[in-house]
Amino acid sequence: MRALVVIGAGASGMAAAISAHDSGVKDILIIERGPEMGGILTQCIHSGFGLHTFHEELTGPEYADRFQKEVLKRGIDVLLNTTVLEIDSHFIRYINSTGIYEEECQAIVLAMGSRERARGALNIPGERPAGIFSAGTAQHLMNLDGCRIGKKVVILGSGDIGLIMARRLTLEGSHVLAVVEIMPYSGGLKRNIVQCLEDFSIPLYLSHTITEIKGKKRVEGVAVSPVDENLQPLPDRSFDIPCDTLLLSVGLLPENELTKKAGAELSSTGGPVVDDSYETSLPGVFAAGNVLHIHDLVDYVSQEAEEAGRNAARYILSGECDEACIPVVPGHGVRYAVPQFISRTGKDALIKFRIAKPMRNAVISLISDGRIIKRMRKKVVSPGEMERVSVQKSLIDSELKLEVAENDET
Amino acid sequence: MMKRELVCIGCPLGCALQVEADGGKILSVSGNSCPKGDEYARQEVLAPKRTLTASVRTECGSKRCISVKTVPEIPKDKIFPVMEIIHTLSVRPPISIGDVIVHNITGTGSDLVATSAFPS
Incomplete structure (x- = not known):
């Protein structure tokens, strides 16, 4: 039995595996369909990656290389040229040139990325x-x-x-x-x-x-x-x-054939419904990166996957599973919000969302049961750029709603 | 005096910059949210520069191309002359990330540097 299987060795999969390893889970297998690690980053030869993570502007292959080195340094097992055929909560079946294999595992991180329309x-x-x-x-x-x-x-x-x-x-x-x-x-x-x-x-x-x-x-x-x-x-x-x-x-579509087949609940992003630990509706199955929702910056993919990897490790080591009971609802002017549920555990939750149309002098409101608990102003917002907002969980009652409106007064 | 509106390309934030210049002198920069924006606005008005990235053919082996970039940025009007050189290149392994493929490419003072590896 494996502790953790990560599906995909792109930006998301590598970051999830590294952080799970650093959180104490050593028995990790990454399964990658392509001939090398890095995923789509290997063909993104332009620069603009890594400004948040490394405070310098890297090209895609350089960004991937930094993470690949960390994966190799930790001795994490990686299977290349291998396709996952089927998953279940604690089970995985995969194929490569040497045969078809089945393995039981305690947790899975979905990091399959996306495909093009x-x-x-x-x-x-x-x-x-x-x-x-x-x-x-x-x-x-x-x-x-x-x-x-x-x-x-x-x-x-x-x-x-x-x-x-x-x-x-x-x-x-x-x-x-x-x-x-x-x-x-x-x-x-x-x-x-x-x-x-x-x-x-x-x-x-x-x-x-x-x-x-x-x-x-x-x-x-x-x-x-x-x-x-x-x-x-x-x-x-x-x-x-x-x-x-x-x-x-x-446009890109989250790649979720495996997720669907396994019976996980899907959301309007095309990715699985997750809570703020990035766990899907299947116990022990986590998801991060473009498989969940389409990101515009790889740095945010890595951050999200690190969080998912950390939570997968916590699940494996302590068997803990937070009951995520607070729904996050995209309100007026918001196309979608991730995660779809948040738990009471921990102090803050990070909500990522996309707005429905470009606005100037936008006011972003976080509303809990009809009461505004946080308000943010932004000069320019656009559907092309993902927004992030952190919210203190103790302020939320039974529901969190996000709204964005244009403010003409300022 | 000249006023120019720019979009900062320093990072994905894309700040809307306003630059006031008089001949070859920058009078003011506003709208930036970090020092990089100020630097970009001055450079963009006086002597615009870009990082050029491209692929270079390999001579042999399992990899057909390696990726490259110019370090530091090259003047914008040197993009196509540098591309012409890149099109004539062919490299062989081993190549590590950071290896200089061409020193001082077309006299720009910038090096063409490998951004992907090609182990032997």
Whole structure:
């Protein structure tokens, strides 16, 4: 019997394993599907990682390397090129080139990360020509395999991966003709708009979408159309952009096939419902990182996973399990909040949430049973940037609600 | 006098900066939440710089590419000249993170440094 199995050796899995080890659990196995540790960080060769954790700006592979060294230093077992087939509260089945294995374990940390939304989720009419890539696949092909993927490129979606790929393609000699975003604002970080688009004069079409992909064997162009306030295309104002490649950067989805199969309760984020110890509805099964909800900063993934690893260790060593009885409810202006429940144990709870639309002079209110217990002001908030707020548990009665409103007075 | 609005790229916060400059002289910087913002605003107006990251082909083995970055940042107008050099490069193992691949690349005073390892 294993003490702890961690599924995934990306940012989240490595941090969870390290902190569980440091909390006294030594018998840990990390199972990783890919050929090396690091997860998606290995293909994120741009810089901007680690400012919170290491107080310096690192690239993805460098950030991953720091954690990998800590994992190896502790002698934690890692199985690479291995896929987990099935989990249960205290059981795991996995496969690799040497066979199928089953193991009992006291606790599991889910750290499978996320996957990209694909073309099928968008319903764009057209044939199935070559030249359509998800942004992450394009990133893998260019950064790890050294491939050129196209000469004239249009990118749909202005999330961070789309913006970073716009720059990367430009540096490699491709001509990025447009980044097309259906929303009236970009889903990416402001710094990426500046250093990925503005630096290279790449046009960003806000409130526009792609209504048709042209070409039969290879992409020959896309039809771009402005959208109205209900995000419906206005076909009479549509125009064509000839191109040979289309990149889709249209969002990430927490990767939870294992979680679903195991019967864990899922939330609106696409990840499992958790309490403030990051335990799912399955006893002894914890979750952290993008498998839980999509983060924009890896530093926060590492922090969340450290917390999950620490709590998994506490569960293994003491068998303790807090009864999480206080629901956290996303109220007006809030898209989701994590965790969905908090316990009475401990002093403070850290709530992470995303707001529904961009606001200026936003007032964030934490309400317990109709009473405001905390209020925060922020000059600018945007759905592209995760918000975090810490709350003192002793102030909460039976429910915690989050609301965000625009304040015109200030 | 010239006024410029910038978005700080020093970290993911993305502070909205206001810079007042007169010719080659910065008069004031506001809107920053840390000293890095002040530094960025001055540099961005007078002589903008960027960290360039890219992949370099390997000659052999299990890995097709290693990743690299410029240390320190290079002037913004040197991005494409440096990319031209990067496209001609080919490296062989062993390479450790931090190894200098090219010293003083195109005379920028910056080194091209490996950010991923390629053990032999």
